[in-house]
Amino acid sequence: MLDAHAVEIALQSLRRYPLRTALALVGMAIGVAAVLVTVAIGTGAQSAIRNQLRAAGLNIIQVKAGNYRTKGDGGGGVLAPHAFLLWLDGWLAPTAHAHPENDPMEKHDHPTAADRLGDSKAGLGGAATLTQADADAIEALPGVANVAPGVHENIRAYAGERRWFTRLHGTDVDLPLIRRAHGIAHGRFFSQRELRRTEQVAVLGSVVRDKLFGEGADPVGETLTLWNQAFRIVGVTESTNWMTPGTVGDDAFDAVYVPFTTIHRLLNVTNLNTITVTTESAGEVSNIAKAISKLLRVRHAIPDTAPEDFTVTTQASEVLAKGLHPNVARVLIGNLPNLDRATLQELSMTLERAARTMKALLAAIAAVSLVVGGIGITNIMLLSVTERTREIGLRMSVGARARDVGAQFFAEALTLALTGGLLGIVLGVLVSWALESSLGWAMELSLGGIALGFAVATVIGLLSGVFPARRASALDPIQALRYE
Amino acid sequence: MIRTEELTKTYALGEVSVEALRGISLEIEAGELVAVVGASGSGKSTLMHILGCLDRPTSGKYFLSGKDVSELSSDEQARIRNQQIGFVFQSFNLLPRTPAVENVELPLLYNAEQLTRSERRDRALAALDSVGLSERAAHHPSQLSGGQQQRVAIARSLMNDPSLLLADEPTGNLDTKTSIDIMTTLHALNEKRGLTIIIITHERVIAEYASRIIELSDGLITEDRPIEAATAPLAGV
Numbered sequence: 001m002l003d004a005h006a007v008e009i010a011l012q013s014l015r016r017y018p019l020r021t022a023l024a025l026v027g028m029a030i031g032v033a034a035v036l037v038t039v040a041i042g043t044g045a046q047s048a049i050r051n052q053l054r055a056a057g058l059n060i061i062q063v064k065a066g067n068y069r070t071k072g073d074g075g076g077g078v079l080a081p082h083a084f085l086l087w088l089d090g091w092l093a094p095t096a097h098a099h100p101e102n103d104p105m106e107k108h109d110h111p112t113a114a115d116r117l118g119d120s121k122a123g124l125g126g127a128a129t130l131t132q133a134d135a136d137a138i139e140a141l142p143g144v145a146n147v148a149p150g151v152h153e154n155i156r157a158y159a160g161e162r163r164w165f166t167r168l169h170g171t172d173v174d175l176p177l178i179r180r181a182h183g184i185a186h187g188r189f190f191s192q193r194e195l196r197r198t199e200q201v202a203v204l205g206s207v208v209r210d211k212l213f214g215e216g217a218d219p220v221g222e223t224l225t226l227w228n229q230a231f232r233i234v235g236v237t238e239s240t241n242w243m244t245p246g247t248v249g250d251d252a253f254d255a256v257y258v259p260f261t262t263i264h265r266l267l268n269v270t271n272l273n274t275i276t277v278t279t280e281s282a283g284e285v286s287n288i289a290k291a292i293s294k295l296l297r298v299r300h301a302i303p304d305t306a307p308e309d310f311t312v313t314t315q316a317s318e319v320l321a322k323g324l325h326p327n328v329a330r331v332l333i334g335n336l337p338n339l340d341r342a343t344l345q346e347l348s349m350t351l352e353r354a355a356r357t358m359k360a361l362l363a364a365i366a367a368v369s370l371v372v373g374g375i376g377i378t379n380i381m382l383l384s385v386t387e388r389t390r391e392i393g394l395r396m397s398v399g400a401r402a403r404d405v406g407a408q409f410f411a412e413a414l415t416l417a418l419t420g421g422l423l424g425i426v427l428g429v430l431v432s433w434a435l436e437s438s439l440g441w442a443m444e445l446s447l448g449g450i451a452l453g454f455a456v457a458t459v460i461g462l463l464s465g466v467f468p469a470r471r472a473s474a475l476d477p478i479q480a481l482r483y484e
Numbered sequence: 485m486i487r488t489e490e491l492t493k494t495y496a497l498g499e500v501s502v503e504a505l506r507g508i509s510l511e512i513e514a515g516e517l518v519a520v521v522g523a524s525g526s527g528k529s530t531l532m533h534i535l536g537c538l539d540r541p542t543s544g545k546y547f548l549s550g551k552d553v554s555e556l557s558s559d560e561q562a563r564i565r566n567q568q569i570g571f572v573f574q575s576f577n578l579l580p581r582t583p584a585v586e587n588v589e590l591p592l593l594y595n596a597e598q599l600t601r602s603e604r605r606d607r608a609l610a611a612l613d614s615v616g617l618s619e620r621a622a623h624h625p626s627q628l629s630g631g632q633q634q635r636v637a638i639a640r641s642l643m644n645d646p647s648l649l650l651a652d653e654p655t656g657n658l659d660t661k662t663s664i665d666i667m668t669t670l671h672a673l674n675e676k677r678g679l680t681i682i683i684i685t686h687e688r689v690i691a692e693y694a695s696r697i698i699e700l701s702d703g704l705i706t707e708d709r710p711i712e713a714a715t716a717p718l719a720g721v
Binding site: 005008016017394395396401402404477481 | 533536538539558559562563565566567571573577579580581582586590591593594595598640644
């Protein structure tokens with residue numbers, strides 16, 4: 001029914017009515033573009049959630065120097081019968097052991113005692129118990145992927161006249177591998193060689209960069225002054241996740257990263273505040289956390305009865321306890337064995353489900369606009385058949401068969417739909433790109449989405465072509481010629 | 485060329501049926517220029533539709549070039565219209581917003597053997613040239629006068645070298661002077677190419693151009709006579 005010839009005739013006719021053709025194309029293009037963009041938003045949000053879960057550290061274990069936990073919290077969920085009482089007890093009369101300032105879950109707007117005292121033993125548990133040798137030992141455990149030693153200080157960072165009170169993280173070159181949500185906006189992370197030679201190089205978090213050098217600036221090569229020492233800025237790290245951009249006061253991007261060896265040299269110390277560990281698989285987190293505890297107890301020669309002089313936490317417990325009163329959090333975590341395995345998986349499933357629902361909803365809305373675009377084409381073609389009745393009669397009088405006329409109108413509708421579909425794909429890609437770069441939304445254009453948009457456009461073209469084509473071909477030439 | 489035997493055509497208009505043709509038998513030789521005249525409702529348009537293979541008779545036979553075409557399927561009829569018959573209409577029936585040359589090409593789009601774009605263009609331009617409109621090939625109908633539009637339509641009707649040209653009130657929408665032009669053109673086509681032309685008209689003066697006049701009344705032929713001197717009868721008008 002359709003050959004190149006019919007398409008040629010159809011194109012000729014479409015050219016004769018440029019405004020009508022353009023309007024039909026726009027309707028179709030917007031429909032297809034809407035499908036594409038909404039699917040891209042849905043997919044983007046879905047993978048943003050996935051990334052965030054990964055970035056939240058399904059597989060991260062933090063080992064902190066010192067032990068600020070209260071009695072009974074170390075065993076891992078054996079105090080169920082007393083949980084409420086304990087919580088009540090802690091709530092009503094916080095013991096000396098649970099001084100809020102020492103709680104690792106709390107954020108403080110002032111340097112805590114531990115911070116103020118720096119490396120000296122900070123009362124409870126002692127903060128100077130971890131060493132590089134511990135980190136090396138942990139790295140040797142099976143199932144451990146990366147180990148990053150950390151030295152953390154609060155610090156005033158100066159750049160010229162400007163200054164900013166922020167966190168200083170002394171760390172290893174492995175950190176970017178561990179923190180997947182950290183992207184490098186400018187420059188690079190510091191290198192193994194710089195670490196080895198204890199060079200004074202710094203990577204700025206995006207918030208520090210904004211405060212010291214202006215929003216979005218590229219300070220690579222500039223000088224940062226810490227403790228009256230000049231540090232060369234080699235890079236800027238920023239969040240790769242649009243849902244969690246860096247904010248003032250956060251530990252990740254309101255921060256300066258330097259080689260931990262450099263801090264050791266400048267402060268003349270050798271201990272670590274933290275050791276960050278990633279496991280090869282998220283499911284192993286609990287077991288490896290236990291293995292680390294056991295290893296460190298042996299290394300630190302702690303008798304079975306004595307409390308640990310370090311704290312092993314998984315990110316799962318921190319995520320769950322976020323925003324809760326420390327005592328509540330403690331009880332909660334203590335009472336949920338294998339919490340990192342169960343809860344985060346459930347959380348991720350719930351979020352995935354929510355994202356899928358959102359995606360389906362968006363796609364449904366877009367599909368409506370696509371159908372409207374298709375009806376627009378049908379409408380225009382039907383109108384066109386009526387309006388061009390005499391043309392149809394004339395074509396028949398010069399030898400067009402009914403099927404030739406039908407093919408022409410069918411080809412016109414199909415051409416409109418397919419061209420509109422292609423335009424829609426281009427438009428959708430452009431809009432997605434614009435949304436991503438201007439609003440920072442995560443957009444994920446998939447071939448599947450593009451194929452879907454185009455397939456729907458084709459189906460609409462076929463459907464919207466059939467009816468007008470049948471109408472046109474059923475016309476009687478004499479009636480059509482006489483039509484006024 | 486054309487032979488009909490007792491053509492009848494009955495239209496059913498609800499309960500009432502109207503007999504548009506009540507038994508037309510006629511013969512037209514190749515190369516004749518025939519005028520069919522009659523009052524409106526006399527059946528001349530119906531006759532033209534049947535002769536033009538746009539319609540089928542209710543009964544009777546129609547032989548075109550010796551072949552019975554009264555029982556053909558609509559696809560076969562379309563084929564004959566495309567190859568053997570040219571139409572010229574009162575209202576020109578040019579495609580709006582379309583250059584004259586593309587209007588002229590139209591019949592070629594429906595040829596069984598398809599021509600290339602440039603072949604079509606060449607033949608259309610040649611046809612426009614033969615009606616003296618090669619200068620206006622790119623003009624749209626709205627940019628052409630009535631006479632020019634009708635000449636474009638004539639060029640279109642000649643594209644596939646038809647053996648029969650059917651003109652339905654070709655001058656009905658034109659002033660006298662332009663009418664003379666168009667009739668002269670048709671007359672010349674008949675003289676030079678030997679094209680068989682049937683003109684349907686209700687204007688006597690136009691009919692005077694023909695070599696033969698057939699008059700219809702109430703679906704029957706009431707008069708069929710040759711005209712001796714078919715030269716410029718309009719000169720004195």
